[in-house]
Amino acid sequence: MASSIRPASRLFTRASRASLVSLESPASRTLARTAMNTQTAVRTSISHNQLKNGTTLAHRAFSTSRAHLKKSPTMGQLKARNSTGPFSWKSALLFVLTGGGMIIYFRVEKERLERKRIAEMSKGVGKPRVGGPFTLTDLDGKEFTAEDLKGKYSFVYFGFTHCPDICPDELDKMAEIIDKVNEATGGEKIFLPVFITCDPVRDTPEVLREYLKEFHPGIIGLTGTYDQVRNVCKQYRVYFSTPRDIKPGEDYLVDHSIYFYLMDPDNDFVECIGRQDTPESATRTIMEHINDWKREGKPLRKD
Amino acid sequence: MGWLPWSSDSSSNAASDGGRIAPDRSSRQRCYEGRDLFFSCLDRNDILDAVKNDKEAQRKCGKELAQFETACSRAWVKYFKEKRVMEYNRDKTIERIKKEDAAKVEDLKSQGWTAR
Numbered sequence: 001m002a003s004s005i006r007p008a009s010r011l012f013t014r015a016s017r018a019s020l021v022s023l024e025s026p027a028s029r030t031l032a033r034t035a036m037n038t039q040t041a042v043r044t045s046i047s048h049n050q051l052k053n054g055t056t057l058a059h060r061a062f063s064t065s066r067a068h069l070k071k072s073p074t075m076g077q078l079k080a081r082n083s084t085g086p087f088s089w090k091s092a093l094l095f096v097l098t099g100g101g102m103i104i105y106f107r108v109e110k111e112r113l114e115r116k117r118i119a120e121m122s123k124g125v126g127k128p129r130v131g132g133p134f135t136l137t138d139l140d141g142k143e144f145t146a147e148d149l150k151g152k153y154s155f156v157y158f159g160f161t162h163c164p165d166i167c168p169d170e171l172d173k174m175a176e177i178i179d180k181v182n183e184a185t186g187g188e189k190i191f192l193p194v195f196i197t198c199d200p201v202r203d204t205p206e207v208l209r210e211y212l213k214e215f216h217p218g219i220i221g222l223t224g225t226y227d228q229v230r231n232v233c234k235q236y237r238v239y240f241s242t243p244r245d246i247k248p249g250e251d252y253l254v255d256h257s258i259y260f261y262l263m264d265p266d267n268d269f270v271e272c273i274g275r276q277d278t279p280e281s282a283t284r285t286i287m288e289h290i291n292d293w294k295r296e297g298k299p300l301r302k303d
Numbered sequence: 304m305g306w307l308p309w310s311s312d313s314s315s316n317a318a319s320d321g322g323r324i325a326p327d328r329s330s331r332q333r334c335y336e337g338r339d340l341f342f343s344c345l346d347r348n349d350i351l352d353a354v355k356n357d358k359e360a361q362r363k364c365g366k367e368l369a370q371f372e373t374a375c376s377r378a379w380v381k382y383f384k385e386k387r388v389m390e391y392n393r394d395k396t397i398e399r400i401k402k403e404d405a406a407k408v409e410d411l412k413s414q415g416w417t418a419r
Binding site for chain 1: 334377382383
């Protein structure tokens with residue numbers, strides 16, 4: 001055991017002695033300090049050994065520390081170091097700037113990762129299945145499927161035109177959000193606002209067009225047969241309570257969920273925008289997701 | 304108010320399939336105004352539930368109710384009446400919970416507990 005320690009301690013002694021000779025440069029000073037620390041550690045183990053193996057090692061260790069004392073920095077050097085301390089204003093500034101920068105960077109990055117986590121919660125295993133394939137009819141009577149939503153962020157709202165007060169409020173909000181998002185994206189056509197009716201019997205394309213044009217011309221109105229609408233409501237986890245056998249013109253209300261669904265260009269669910277959101281907060285949330293998507297260089301359809 | 308089934312000028316808002324175009328912004332606004340007038344009359348007369356206390360509401364706010372019913376469709380009238388009761392109960396519940404919370408905090412404070 002002693003034989004294995006001896007060469008090691010000799011090596012450290014030599015290293016520290018060599019570095020103690022030149023103390024001018026700060027690098028060698030640090031090196032020396034490290035060496036001294038190591039030496040202390042070695043010495044502790046040596047003194048432990050010494051109990052068993054005699055005094056030769058102790059003597060050698062002692063002689064090294066004497067060498068260290070001889071070559072310690074002069075009083076002048078120490079004073080110079082004390083007057084400024086280890087920090088100059090430059091290093092202080094650098095420290096503050098780097099620290100501040102790191103804090104901001106980590107905060108931004110943390111928020112981005114949090115959003116990414118939310119966005120990716122709906123991908124892969126164990127995803128909440130909101131949204132999915134559907135076939136509906138647009139306002140021109142043309143077929144519109146879930147595929148038509150791909151490549152853009154879509155903003156899906158379920159409602160019905162004979163809705164007393166909540167849907168009109170929410171659609172006014174939707175109109176504001178559309179304008180704000182279009183402004184923020186600089187008019188890129190990457191945001192599709194969609195209104196899907198839960199009341200297909202009354203809300204024919206004609207009725208829907210008259211209704212939606214009062215809110216925003218950019219809203220895509222979708223309707224379909226009773227079963228098509230029931231299917232899309234099921235896909236989006238929307239409570240669907242429309243009675244089946246009603247004649248057009250009959251007076252009734254429909255219960256439905258009142259969330260906006262933000263869907264990414266893969267048509268995966270990203271986030272809900274609810275009643276508590278203002279147009280500003282909703283736009284912020286949407287733009288954060290759009291910008292994250294762009295930053296990651298994922299494809300967007302801009303036609 | 305042509306979209307009302309009993310009103311005479313329903314032709315302008317009829318859809319081609321015999322259904323009706325939904326109320327537009329101005330008729331919605333008219334409906335909300337009729338509702339607010341009727342509800343302020345109910346408030347003055349201490350009536351909460353205009354469905355349950357229909358007779359009393361008819362007697363005391365007959366004129367307002369008639370206006371409300373002309374301005375809104377039947378489903379909407381029923382919806383707003385029910386919503387009034389629901390919102391009243393909701394606000395009462397929130398108030399009660401807040402009071403209970405405040406009382407609990409007072410109670411805990413008197414036992415030497417401090418909020419963070």
